[in-house]
Amino acid sequence: MKVFVSVDMEGVSGVTDPEDVLPNGSEYQTCRRYMTGDANGAIGGSYDAGAEAVLVNDSHWIMRNLLLHDLDKRAKVIKGFHKPLCMLQGLDSSFGAAVFVGYHSCAGTEGGVLNHTMLGKEVQNIYLNGEAAGETRLNAGLAGSYGVPVALVAGDVAVCEEAKRVLPWVETVAVKDGIDKYAAVCKHPEVAAAEIRNATARALKNKGFQPYVVKPPITIGIEWNSTTTAQTCGLIPGVKMTSSRSTEYTTNGVTGRTAAGSGSQYRQRDLSVDCPAGGDSATKEGQSMARRTTKRRGRKRGTPTQSVNGSAAGLLSQVSALVTENLKLARENKELHSALDGISQTVQRVGSAVARSTRRIRIPSPSIGRPSGRRRTRRRITDPLALERRRAALAKARQVLAAKRASAKRASK
Numbered sequence: 001m002k003v004f005v006s007v008d009m010e011g012v013s014g015v016t017d018p019e020d021v022l023p024n025g026s027e028y029q030t031c032r033r034y035m036t037g038d039a040n041g042a043i044g045g046s047y048d049a050g051a052e053a054v055l056v057n058d059s060h061w062i063m064r065n066l067l068l069h070d071l072d073k074r075a076k077v078i079k080g081f082h083k084p085l086c087m088l089q090g091l092d093s094s095f096g097a098a099v100f101v102g103y104h105s106c107a108g109t110e111g112g113v114l115n116h117t118m119l120g121k122e123v124q125n126i127y128l129n130g131e132a133a134g135e136t137r138l139n140a141g142l143a144g145s146y147g148v149p150v151a152l153v154a155g156d157v158a159v160c161e162e163a164k165r166v167l168p169w170v171e172t173v174a175v176k177d178g179i180d181k182y183a184a185v186c187k188h189p190e191v192a193a194a195e196i197r198n199a200t201a202r203a204l205k206n207k208g209f210q211p212y213v214v215k216p217p218i219t220i221g222i223e224w225n226s227t228t229t230a231q232t233c234g235l236i237p238g239v240k241m242t243s244s245r246s247t248e249y250t251t252n253g254v255t256g257r258t259a260a261g262s263g264s265q266y267r268q269r270d271l272s273v274d275c276p277a278g279g280d281s282a283t284k285e286g287q288s289m290a291r292r293t294t295k296r297r298g299r300k301r302g303t304p305t306q307s308v309n310g311s312a313a314g315l316l317s318q319v320s321a322l323v324t325e326n327l328k329l330a331r332e333n334k335e336l337h338s339a340l341d342g343i344s345q346t347v348q349r350v351g352s353a354v355a356r357s358t359r360r361i362r363i364p365s366p367s368i369g370r371p372s373g374r375r376r377t378r379r380r381i382t383d384p385l386a387l388e389r390r391r392a393a394l395a396k397a398r399q400v401l402a403a404k405r406a407s408a409k410r411a412s413k
Contacts, residue, residue: 001049001050001051001052002051002052002055002096003051003054003096003097003204004054004090004095004097004098004143005042005046005054005056005075005101006057006087006098006099006100006101006103007039007042007057007058007059007060007066007102008059008060008087008101008102008103008104008155009021009031009035009061009065009102010060010102010103010113010114011101011102011103011114011154011155011156011159012034012035012101012102012175013188013189013191014030014031014186014189015031015035015113015114016114016183016184016186017114017182021060021061021114022061023061023062032067033189034189035060036066036067036070036071037189038175038193039056039071039072039101039102040070040072040193040197041101041193041196041197041200042056042154042200043071043072044072045198045199045200045202045204046200046201047074048201049204049205050205053076054072054074054075055077056071056075057088057090057091058077058079062081063079063081064079066079085142087135087139088139088142088143091143091146091148092146093148095146095148097148097149097151098148098149098150099152099203100139100153100155101152101196103154103155104135104156105134105158105159105162106133106134106136106137106162107123107125109162110158111156111157111158111177111178111180112156112158112178112181113156113181114181115158115181117135118135118138122229123223123224124223124224124225124245126138126220126222127219127221127222127223128141128219129218130221134159134162136150136159136163136166140166140167141212141213141214143211143212144212144214145213148211149212150163150167150170151171151200151204152171152172152173152199152200152203153167153172154173154175154196154199155174156175156176156178156184157174157176157177158178160173166212167209170203171199171203172199173195173196175187175196217250217252218252219248219250220249221242221246221247221248222247223245225245226245227244227245230243230244230246233247238250238251
C-alpha cells in the first residue's frame with residue numbers, strides 16, 4: 001500500500017503564532033523542526049503498518065518548510081511552489097490512504113489555533129453545498145474523488161473535532177488544545193510525533209476508513225473579506241454574486257482539464273495561508289480565460305490533471321488568479337503613490353532647509369555713512385564667574401585710563 005502524507009504547519013505542536021509559520025518569523029526555524037518531527041511520525045507509522053512507499057507533500061505557505069536532512073530517508077518529498085493540486089500534489093488513485101498532519105480548523109472556529117480557510121487575508125468562509133468547509137473537508141473531497149480515503153488527521157483539538165464530524169471513521173491526534181487563536185496548551189514535540197506515529201500505524205492496520213465523496217451537483221460558496229475581491233471574482237464565467245461580499249459557483253463535476261495549474265501559479269506569497277487544492281475548470285470559457293491570463297503574464301500553463309468532484313479548487317484557482325492580479329495592481333498603484341509622496345516630502349525638506357539657511361545668513365546691504373558689511377554683535381555672557389572676571393577687568397581698565405588722563409593733565413600744566 002502506498003501512503004500519501006500532506007503536511008501543513010499551523011496544526012503542528014508548539015505552533016501558536018504567525019511568527020511561528022512565516023519564513024521571516026522569529027520562531028520559524030524552530031517550528032520547522034517541529035513540523036519535520038510530526039511528518040516523521042506519520043512516515044514511521046506508515047512503514048510500521050506495512051506501507052510499500054510514502055510520498056510527503058510540503059503543504060504550507062511557500063512549500064519549502066520541511067528540513068530534508070532531518071526527514072525519514074525512506075520517504076520521497078514534494079517540495080516547492082506552483083503545484084496544480086497544491087496541498088495534495090502527487091496524489092492519485094494508486095494510493096491506498098492519505099494522512100493529514102499539522103492541519104488547522106476552518107475560519108471562525110472557536111478555540112481553533114491559527115484558524116483560517118485557504119486565503120486567510122481574503123476569505124472569510126468557504127461553503128460546500130451550504131455548509132462551512134475547512135481545508136480538511138475540501139482536501140478530503142479531493143482525495144475522495146480519486147478513491148483515496150483519509151486515514152488520519154493530526155492538529156489541534158478543534159480540527160480533530162471538525163474532521164470527526166465529516167469523516168466519522170478517521171483516526172485523530174490532538175497535539176494541542178487551543179485557548180484562543182494565538183494561544184494553546186501544547187504537547188512536547190517529541191510526544192506529539194510519537195503519538196502521530198502510533199495513531200498512523202493503528203489507523204492503517206485497521207483499514208476502517210473510506211473515501212469521502214461529494215455527489216454532484218456541487219455548489220461552492222465563498223464569503224470574502226473585501227467587496228472588491230468579490231466583484232472581481234464575479235467576472236469569472238460561471239460565478240455569480242450572492243451578496244456584496246459573497247460569490248457562488250455550481251458544477252456537475254464534468255470531466256476536463258483543470259485550471260488549477262494556472263491559478264495556483266498566481267498565489268500571493270505574502271498571504272500567510274495555504275493555496276487552494278486543484279479541481280475542475282468551470283467551463284471552456286474559464287479554461288480559456290486562465291490560459292489567456294497565463295500567456296499574457298509570460299508564465300507556463302498548468303499541467304493537465306484529472307478533474308475531481310470536489311470542484312472548490314477549480315473556482316479558487318481562477319479566483320486566485322484574479323485576486324492576485326487585482327492585488328498586484330493595487331500594490332503597484334500604492335507603490336507609485338508612496339514614491340510620489342516620498343518625492344514630495346523630500347522637496348519639502350529641501351525647501352525648509354534652504355529657508356532656514358537663508359534666515360541664518362545676513363546679506364549685507366549698502367548704507368549711507370558707514371561701510372557695508374556684517375554687523376558685529378556682542379556675545380552675551382551667562383557664566384557668573386566669567387561675568388565677574390569681565391567686570392573686574394573693566395574696572396581695572398577704567399583705573400588705568402583715569403591714571404593716564406591725570407598724568408597727561410599734570411604734564412600739560
